[in-house]
Amino acid sequence: MNVGDRVRVERDAVTHEGVLLPSSTDEELVVKLDGGYNVGLDRDRASVEVVEQDVHTVGESDSNGEDSSTVSFDESLPTIALVSTGGTIASTVDYRTGAVTAQFDAEDVLRAVPDLAGRANYRGRVVANILSENMDASIWQDLAEAVHEEIEKGADGVVVMHGTDTMQYTASALALMLETPVPVVFTGSQRSADRPSSDNVMNAVCAVEAAKADCAEVLVCMHATGSDDECALHRGTRVRKSHTSARSAFETVGAPPLGVVDYDAVTGDTAGGSVGSTDAVSFRGEYRERGECELAVAPELNERVELLKFHPGMDASRLDALADADGLVIEGTGLGHVHTDLIPRLAEFVDDGMVIAMSSACIEGRVCDRVYDTGRDLLDAGVIEAEDTLPGTAYVKLQWLLANHDDPATAMGERLAGEATDRSTPWQP
């Protein structure tokens, strides 16, 4: 019995049939069922029978007998571009080939996640194959151009597969770089495909449904709860990864998510549906609708920007390492503060042309530097309040503004892509 074999496992009088996956522990068998779900079974208590050796791909062993080597184009379905940058979700494809691969076409996609079949015509594209902690500005730019090209070629929506660690930075970058008339939906996976609790199938399916829907913004689609009931759709500039390992790790800061994908409704209606017709995807509040704007891309960035988290006891000499930057976002304390001793140096930086913006380590709430003396001194020094923009989003915004705007300091206080809001909730007066 080897990984890749089709097996029938009986435990506690229940029989499961599917493909044996690699398991992270010897005590557990992990089987990918034909529906795309993985199930973990206690090895000691299960009896296993090999049905077929070395099946390799789920797609090829589908009981419906379809030959997945040819995926036909269905004119009644929308076309979704699947753009991969790597991360845990993309490893769905990798493990089966046994190696890292840049091959990523419609066949690969359907082999990896059979549940995607019948929902759309797919075009696959690999921009990078990295863990997202290794993401950098040049890949953000390549990605924006790739997404732009896919939309230009006629994609009705784009799904970007991305590692979860820095997804919020990349989503913010694309939200600033792209004017898009179709949805651009990031998704990823907190648990790899070899774990029974993997979230990759549901996240990918919900992301495709969101990419077919009406909100033409850059969104992040991830599990909304610990159950397999719904995915949340977060505005790319307002989202953060708030848990290291939970499947529902992502949250929209200061508000409920912009939208929801009901997974039960999605899986009850696998027959497809035309663009924007799905009832499984719903939105609250205002958003940019499909077709509302013309497609455009402005991928330039000024990478000479840094993000600095202030903490008590910070060595003032650490500012010296930032003296050559064109921009600096500070993650300050409370309403947006740093030690008073640092302010004269920041004032010098501003005098020398650096744009400095203040965000808060609190995460919830907004910067207001008019309340306390420290804040007023910071404003006098020329530091700009980032309102309730998240520190990471403010950092990406400043990179983008310094490359695309005549007056980046002024524009830093303006709202470009939903990165700041009028009111931070929950607000408790």
Next chain:
Amino acid sequence: MNVGDRVRVERDAVTHEGVLLPSSTDEELVVKLDGGYNVGLDRDRASVEVVEQDVHTVGESDSNGEDSSTVSFDESLPTIALVSTGGTIASTVDYRTGAVTAQFDAEDVLRAVPDLAGRANYRGRVVANILSENMDASIWQDLAEAVHEEIEKGADGVVVMHGTDTMQYTASALALMLETPVPVVFTGSQRSADRPSSDNVMNAVCAVEAAKADCAEVLVCMHATGSDDECALHRGTRVRKSHTSARSAFETVGAPPLGVVDYDAVTGDTAGGSVGSTDAVSFRGEYRERGECELAVAPELNERVELLKFHPGMDASRLDALADADGLVIEGTGLGHVHTDLIPRLAEFVDDGMVIAMSSACIEGRVCDRVYDTGRDLLDAGVIEAEDTLPGTAYVKLQWLLANHDDPATAMGERLAGEATDRSTPWQP
């Protein structure tokens, strides 16, 4: 009509009497009622009559006619030391004298917060008078020694008044420095006393009640909700300020707060009560009980420690500014990651004797560097996982260990003051 006058204000057929406070806007009158609460009244719609000019202090104008210039010692009550470091809550005292003052005795306390009367005998002490963004390690040390001295002199509990911005760092420092047989309760204020929504009275009263209770740990006592119903008691090493301005800005990360002070029960029983007898304070889970340990203080710190937040696109040369540090805490992404390119430099630092610990910017969840290649490379480089210790707490812990422990690298992975937990909730498998 001037600030400090005793006034009677009628609006919408309701009459309020109290002392006129400074207001941050011309459109509003703010009146401190005799019970200690402030009320804000629309100036246009209110009629005001001055009852007595220049009353100055609420204590002196109390309707019970007590002469607050002499506060007598009541042997039936516990003794609470009130130690002030500054911040918004301490400005209660300042505004009435019209100047910053280091005078801070029992009289000052009762003038500032008349509701404290009858709950304890008070000893006042000023360690600093600063906004907490200006807090540094030397004040942490002074504070630990002052608290130690107050307990040695017989205080049954200590309340530390502190600015909210960096309270979590100072509370962590004291939790590590002090072995205390009595409660040490930090409190502060998110809204200054001249604002109708000020939280200073309730937070101070609840902190005193917590200092009389049974949990002999370093706690943070702040509003639990947006209402004036209860204060939460957070373990000092597990708390963070998570909202810039809300009164319930503080949260215990990964779990409910350790304790609760029921403000209704507290205000319904102002007659005092002996040490540990209050029903208004309750705890969940395990804690160190009053009298369980001997008093001891170890205030030494190694200040050559820095906290670095990693972000994509971080200039690798920023590590150069940290080469001279003895310790470094990284706030990494996800399970505890940085860009792979930074790892060789971190390995050099470790080889040169630096202690490096990894925490996560996610805040919820725990670091686990055994899942992905990047994490394993970090462990190979000698980086220590900080479990679910908060980045700021890990930073303080490393300062303390480098000055107090023979093997700080090993001790960094051990638990000293509740800073890490066995399980992070909410955990969604």
